[in-house]
Amino acid sequence: MTHDLVSYEDALKAYDPVMGLEVHVELGTKTKMFCGCSTALGAEPNSQVCPVCLGLPGALPVVNAIGVESAIKIGLALNCEIAEWCRFARKNYFYPDMPKNFQTSQYDEPIAFNGYLDVSLEDGEVFRVQIERAHMEEDTGKSTHVGGATGRIHGATYSLLDYNRAGIPLIEIVTKPIEGAGVRAPEVAKAYVAELRELIKALGVSEARMEMGQMRCDVNLSLRPHGEKKLGTRSETKNVNSLRSVERAARYEIQRHAAVLSSGGTIVQETRHFHEEDGSTTPGRIKEEAEDYRYFPEPDLVPIAPAREWVEELRAGLPELPSVRRKRLQEDWGIADHEMQSVLNAGAIDLIVATIEAGADAASARKWWMGELARRSNEDGVELAELPITPAQVARVSALVSSGDLNDKLARQVIEGVLAGEGDPDTVVEKRGLKVVSDEGALGAAVDEAIAANGAIADKIRGGNLAAAGALIGAVMKITRGQADAKRVRELVLEKLGVQG
Amino acid sequence: MTDLTRLNAAETAATIASGEASAVEVTQAHLDRIGAVDEKVHAFLHVDTEGALKAAKAVDDKRAAGEKLGPLAGVPLALKDIFTTKGVPTTVGSKILDGWIPPYDATLTTRLRNAGIVILGKTNMDEFAMGSSTENSAYGPTGNPWDLTRIPGGSGGGSAAALASFQAPLAIGTDTGGSIRQPAAVTGTVGVKPTYGAVSRYGMVAFSSSLDQGGPCARTVLDAALLHEAIAGHDPMDSTSIDAPVPPVVEAARNGNVKGLRVGVVKEFSGEGYQAGVVERFNGAVELLRELGAEIVELSCPSFTYALAAYYLIAPSEASSNLARFDGLRYGIRVGDDGTRSAEEVTALTREAGFGPEVKRRIMLGTYALSSGYYDAYYGSAQKVRTLITRDFERSFGSVDVIISPTTPTTAFPIGERADDPMAMYLADLCTIPANLAGNSAMSVPCGLAPEDGLPVGLQIIAPALADDRLYRVGAAVEAGFIARWGHPLLEEAPTL
Numbered sequence A: 001m002t003h004d005l006v007s008y009e010d011a012l013k014a015y016d017p018v019m020g021l022e023v024h025v026e027l028g029t030k031t032k033m034f035c036g037c038s039t040a041l042g043a044e045p046n047s048q049v050c051p052v053c054l055g056l057p058g059a060l061p062v063v064n065a066i067g068v069e070s071a072i073k074i075g076l077a078l079n080c081e082i083a084e085w086c087r088f089a090r091k092n093y094f095y096p097d098m099p100k101n102f103q104t105s106q107y108d109e110p111i112a113f114n115g116y117l118d119v120s121l122e123d124g125e126v127f128r129v130q131i132e133r134a135h136m137e138e139d140t141g142k143s144t145h146v147g148g149a150t151g152r153i154h155g156a157t158y159s160l161l162d163y164n165r166a167g168i169p170l171i172e173i174v175t176k177p178i179e180g181a182g183v184r185a186p187e188v189a190k191a192y193v194a195e196l197r198e199l200i201k202a203l204g205v206s207e208a209r210m211e212m213g214q215m216r217c218d219v220n221l222s223l224r225p226h227g228e229k230k231l232g233t234r235s236e237t238k239n240v241n242s243l244r245s246v247e248r249a250a251r252y253e254i255q256r257h258a259a260v261l262s263s264g265g266t267i268v269q270e271t272r273h274f275h276e277e278d279g280s281t282t283p284g285r286i287k288e289e290a291e292d293y294r295y296f297p298e299p300d301l302v303p304i305a306p307a308r309e310w311v312e313e314l315r316a317g318l319p320e321l322p323s324v325r326r327k328r329l330q331e332d333w334g335i336a337d338h339e340m341q342s343v344l345n346a347g348a349i350d351l352i353v354a355t356i357e358a359g360a361d362a363a364s365a366r367k368w369w370m371g372e373l374a375r376r377s378n379e380d381g382v383e384l385a386e387l388p389i390t391p392a393q394v395a396r397v398s399a400l401v402s403s404g405d406l407n408d409k410l411a412r413q414v415i416e417g418v419l420a421g422e423g424d425p426d427t428v429v430e431k432r433g434l435k436v437v438s439d440e441g442a443l444g445a446a447v448d449e450a451i452a453a454n455g456a457i458a459d460k461i462r463g464g465n466l467a468a469a470g471a472l473i474g475a476v477m478k479i480t481r482g483q484a485d486a487k488r489v490r491e492l493v494l495e496k497l498g499v500q501g
Numbered sequence B: 001m002t003d004l005t006r007l008n009a010a011e012t013a014a015t016i017a018s019g020e021a022s023a024v025e026v027t028q029a030h031l032d033r034i035g036a037v038d039e040k041v042h043a044f045l046h047v048d049t050e051g052a053l054k055a056a057k058a059v060d061d062k063r064a065a066g067e068k069l070g071p072l073a074g075v076p077l078a079l080k081d082i083f084t085t086k087g088v089p090t091t092v093g094s095k096i097l098d099g100w101i102p103p104y105d106a107t108l109t110t111r112l113r114n115a116g117i118v119i120l121g122k123t124n125m126d127e128f129a130m131g132s133s134t135e136n137s138a139y140g141p142t143g144n145p146w147d148l149t150r151i152p153g154g155s156g157g158g159s160a161a162a163l164a165s166f167q168a169p170l171a172i173g174t175d176t177g178g179s180i181r182q183p184a185a186v187t188g189t190v191g192v193k194p195t196y197g198a199v200s201r202y203g204m205v206a207f208s209s210s211l212d213q214g215g216p217c218a219r220t221v222l223d224a225a226l227l228h229e230a231i232a233g234h235d236p237m238d239s240t241s242i243d244a245p246v247p248p249v250v251e252a253a254r255n256g257n258v259k260g261l262r263v264g265v266v267k268e269f270s271g272e273g274y275q276a277g278v279v280e281r282f283n284g285a286v287e288l289l290r291e292l293g294a295e296i297v298e299l300s301c302p303s304f305t306y307a308l309a310a311y312y313l314i315a316p317s318e319a320s321s322n323l324a325r326f327d328g329l330r331y332g333i334r335v336g337d338d339g340t341r342s343a344e345e346v347t348a349l350t351r352e353a354g355f356g357p358e359v360k361r362r363i364m365l366g367t368y369a370l371s372s373g374y375y376d377a378y379y380g381s382a383q384k385v386r387t388l389i390t391r392d393f394e395r396s397f398g399s400v401d402v403i404i405s406p407t408t409p410t411t412a413f414p415i416g417e418r419a420d421d422p423m424a425m426y427l428a429d430l431c432t433i434p435a436n437l438a439g440n441s442a443m444s445v446p447c448g449l450a451p452e453d454g455l456p457v458g459l460q461i462i463a464p465a466l467a468d469d470r471l472y473r474v475g476a477a478v479e480a481g482f483i484a485r486w487g488h489p490l491l492e493e494a495p496t497l
């Protein structure tokens, strides 16, 4: 089903978008939230289950302390208040991939609330996203619907259930309504999720790999006419699984809502599915009335009352957060805001840091990643981090250049060889024979050969036309197949022709 | 040779320990008794002959090897069919779990096994422990050994009837609103609801999580204490389990004494609806306590008037959620899965066929009470009443050591009499519910036969949370006082069947 869309520009002329982002993060705990089962990915279906996470009669949950600790860390990093006392609650609804037919979650007493996260947009503008709450809950199992056209339950002939994921700890992070982003709303959505992902990774509580479903985003969006205070009816686009998709989903919904509203229609409150192929959304289930989850405090678990000393201990132990780190690195590297921004946009920050840690100086690490390698990633259409070269290898190339063993041109060939799978830099140098000719005898012979073959040019130089030296240097490079240090060649040429440099 | 089934648990253990009889002989005697009378009583849903004899043999082997035996080693026990038993069917009295063989043992089951207690089988109960007569079992009612046409109480009627008919000297019950104490009262046996959190709920199929509590059932106060000690104690698998030492219940049961003890009699546990003979026997118990040196104090706990109403909001609310997992997908029966129906339809058909009317009634009550817009008025208000009841208890326990009342307002009523009148049925738990709502410990101990019908009457003793030993101190004194008066234990007067 496709909708008529109005252009993005026209949509924003008439309407003001308001977003709410709900992000689910699977924690990287070794065991599940309420039992001792492993959370490792990729196991045989239903091999990581027990009476508790299968919801067998009589089984009872026990809270994973690391899960609580992780939730508090996330709350602190999001500048939230941490509840002095809170409870789990049961969210009651029937679904086959939910073993107890209720989800153990939190309702009106989240562990963390009232925070914010500053996110930088691509041009460096900082936008503050207010955080409503972060709460703990458990993941559901996974249904695979077989026989339908789309892999969805509709039209399927049967469904397979895998409960390995059931009970994996989740933290749900909910923003307050994001207002005032205007035309930049989709960009803010993307930047928020990106910043949140960096934060989660920095905290070490999850790998937050969106492509693995470890981090999923629901994009709630509504439009209201400019100047209107009241929020419009929202749509909820579920489980958007990449940064780019978050931006596209928000953009699409703005255009779709605007089309419906400007033609006099009304927005239906419903969940929607996002389609990667064309960036569109289609309706999921309609929420005619708000679903009644009959929340009530989970009687099988005792309340959680994190001691203030513990919270402060966790706060003191928080790692350097991404925004602080970026500021520090920018200063360390001595680069301008726009240069730092392009490093960020390229996703190069960790790669450069790792390259520096492997021994390269900051300038050359940045030069290789933002230059030759960024070009290759663009050409090949892959993320920088996906290129088949490691920061250690880049650092090695950089070391070979500064020792004079390679010049820039040779270094680029070495990188090309590494990317082509020919081995590490030293192997490529060896196999391709890419060493700067530093043997003075060999180099001298090459210079002599070039002078002999280019008598007229040599005379010009002897006559004081130093600019002509370039041609002789070029000739020497040709003879040495580029493996000479150009600076040294120039010195030799001038020396041999008896001219002062 | 003595009839091994007439011995109480402490005597049985001594008999085995001394070598007078082997655990296998004791177990076989009880299996024979079950074979002889249970067709009439229907206390058991499942008798695990093989498992019981194997467990008994293990005790005998241990003894032969000179290993030290626990205080209840080799003693047979009837286990309420609400605790999971690995490899042995567990139905919770419901058709929906017909044929389910749990893959794991409840913590309580494990503790029984570790103590060398021989589990004879699983006992009948009201479906999901919802009821006061065991008539709500999907597998037919249980008869009261005093009069087989009458109810044995509920929900743990099977466990109480097994004790009163000498099919087992020990039994396990669970008490959400009185399901241990009320059956004990109407069968002339002893039943204890320990402090909430004293006995692990792991592996005990949940009815109402914040109220459910497993506990010991026996024919004597000392036997109950021995069993209490075997099953209580912290369990890391149950978050609501109390991490504190078990009160010295056995010592208390051996030293029954009420001299100088302040015993509260609550005004609200009397009046309309109490059978004359029950009141008479209760007053007799009060007199006995006074004679034994207790000080009787009259109390008022106004909030108790609302206990029944609060209970019938909280328990069904939690039950509506706890029972949601029975959807036919993973275990138990499945109805209507003919390849044409959706999972949702199969779940609906399974629940329609698998749950009995009382369970459905409570699921609907609870679903309604938790609904948005009604939550505050129902579940929310009920929780407030719960707080008030807890405060009334706290205030009372400032001036008395224990509170006593009749366990249940009437003696055992005829099977079928209240089956169509849920409100009348609910009144059976009038006196027992407050202790569940507050999480206190409570016991029922026999206090005689009602003159008008010759049926047992129970005395309820309530103690503060974590003071379970007081129950045993008072219970043992009352038990000894009455036996001295009657010349024999009350159960001697029960029909031999």
Ligand SMILES: [Zn+2]
Pocket: A032, A035, A036, A037, A048, A049, A050, A051, A052, A053, A054, A167
């Ligand atoms: Zn598990």
